[in-house]
Amino acid sequence: MRKFTKISRAGPAPMKNKTIVYTLHLLCFIVAGLTIVGCQQKQEQAGQEQGITITDDLGRELHLAKQPERVFGFTSAMTEMLFAIVDTANIIARTPDCDYPAAVYTKPVVSNYPVDLEQVLALKPDLIFTSEGMTPLDDAARLEELGIPVYYQKYRTVEDVLKGIEDIGRIMGREQVANHLADSLRKEVKQLEANYKNHQNKLQVLTITWTDPIYVYGKNTLLTDKLRILGAENAVKETFDQPYPALTREYILKLNPDVLMGGTKEKLEQTFFSQYPELRKIKAYQTNRIYAPTGNLIERPGPRIVESIRELEGFLYP
C-alpha cells in the first residue's frame, strides 16, 4: 500500500516538471521582452527629454523638446520671414504691426510691446522668433522661465538676412524652401552689386527716422550695406552707441548729404525744414533729392530685402 502509494505518487512527476520548466521559460522570455521594450522606451524618453539644442545669433543656447511646430515672430520682419518659409498652419500669431503678407490678418494678434505673457502662454508656442534690439532680453528670459524659448537673429548686412532665412529653414525643417529663396535673393543682390561695382561718384545718403529730435539710420544699420550694394554710402560715417543716433543740425550741415530720405519734399517741408530752416542749406534740399522710402520695406530685414534695395535704386538713380 505504502509502495503503491509511493509509485503512484512518483508516476506523474516528470510531466509536471516539464510544464513548470516551460512555463518558467515562457515567463522569462516575457519578462526579458518587456524589460528590453521598457529600456527602449526609457531611452526614447530620455532622448526626448534631451531634445534639440540650438544657438541663436546672440550666442544664447535654447533647448527644444522637439522640432518646433507652433511658432510666431515678435517683429513684423520676422513674421514676413516665417510666411515666406514656414507652412502657414505652423504660424500661430502676429504682432499688431504685422501687415504683410495679407495672410497675416488670419492670425490672432499678440501684444509684443509690452509682452502679454498670458496671451503668449495661451497660444502655446514651441518657439518665438525675434531680432536683436526688438525684444528686450529680460522679456525673453521671462518667457523662457515659462518654458517658451525665444530665438534672436542679428543682421548687419544683407547677407546676414539671407543667412537668417536659411537659419529659420533649418530650425523649422524647411531647408529646401528657405535655401531656394535665399539663393534666388542672393543672385539678385550679386547682380545689383555687379551693376554698381565700379561706380565712381558715391552718393552720400542721409536717412531720417524721426524729426524731433532728429534720429537717423546710423552706420551700423542694414541700410549702410544696402547703399554699398548700390554704389552709394551712408552719409553717417561715425559709429555711435545707438544704431539710430540723434544728430544735431550742425552735424547734418557738416555731413551735407547728396540725398535725403525720410519723406516727400512736401511732407518734410512741413515737418522737418520748417522746424530746422538752417538745414535748407544741405545739397539734398538744394538739388531736390528728397525721397520717401516705403516704411515697411526699408525698416524690415526680411524676404522683401531685394525689393527694398530696388526701391532705393530708383531713388538714387532715377
Next chain:
Amino acid sequence: MMRSLYFILALLLIAIVIVLGLQVGSFESDLSTIAEAFLNYNPDNTTHYAIVHLRLPRLLLALVVGASLAFCGYLMQAMVNNGLADPYLLGTASGASLGAVLVFFGFVEITVGSFYMPPVLAMAGAFIVTLVVVVLGYRKRQLIPAQLLLAGIAISSLCTAMVGLLTFLSDSEGKLKSVIFWSMGSFERASWTLLPYPAVALIVALFLFAFLQKQLNILMLGSERAQALGVQVSHTRWAILVTVSIVTGFAVATSGPIGFVGLIVPHVTRGLLGTTGRSNLLFCAFVGGLFMLLCDLLSRIIYPPTGLPIGIITSFFGVPFFVYLLSRKNYKFSS
C-alpha cells in the same frame, strides 16, 4: 566793493564761456574762425553759418533760460518764504510738458501754418495750469502760500499722470523719444526766431523787479512782518505770480523743463551776497545764466555731437554744490 567784484567776475565768466562755447561743435573752429565769422561773415561758408546761426543762438538761449529759471526761483522762494520753492511750484513745467506731449502724440498738428506747435502748446499748457493753481491757492480774496504750494503739487501730479498715461498708450517709439527728449530739456531748437520770446520776457521782468528788490527782501522775513513794515504783500505776490508764470512759461516752452537751476542758484546768490542785497535778483539771473551755459558746454564736450540732456547735467553738477552750500554754517535763507 565785494558785490561789484562778484558782478564783474560773473560777467567775465559768461563772456569766457560764450567764447569757449562758440568753438564747440561739428565744424572745426578756433578763435580766428570765430572772429572771422563775426567780422567778415560769409553766408556761403557753412562754418560761419553754423557759428552765427546755430551756436550763438544756442548759447544765448542757454543764458536766457538759465537766468529766467534762477530769477523765477528767487521770486518764488521770496513769495512763499521757503527755500525749497522753485519756478515749477505753480505747475508751470508739468503744464508745459502736457501741452507739448499733446502735440507729440498727434492731438494737435505738429505744424500749423509756419508755427511749430510744441512750444506754442507748451506755453498754453504752462499758463492754463498756472492759472488753475493760482485760483486754487486763492481764498477769501487772499493768496495763501501754503494752499498755493499744495495746489501746485496736486495739479503737477495730475499733469504728470496724464503725460504718463499718454506715454503708456503711445503706439510709436519715435513719439516716446520726442517726449523723453523734451522732458530732459535741450537747447538744440535754439534759433534767432525763438530767442526773442524768453529774452524779452526776462528783460521786462528784470526791469520790473529792479524796483521791487527791497520789498522782496522784506517779504522773506514773513508776510506779517512785511505787512508791518509797509510792504503791500498781496500786490507783490500777484506781481511775482504773473511774472513767474510768463517768464517760466517761455523758458520751459523753448527748452523743456530743466530742473534744479531755479532751486539752487537763488541759494548760491544769497550765499555770496547775503539776503538783503539790492541787486540780488540781477546777480541771481547772471549766475543762473552762467551755470546753464557751463552745463550746456559740458554736455556737448562729454557727449558729442548731441550733448547729454541738459537736465541730467544740471542735477549732476548742481547737487554737490548745493550740499556744500547747505553744510556751510554761516548760510541763512533770510536775515
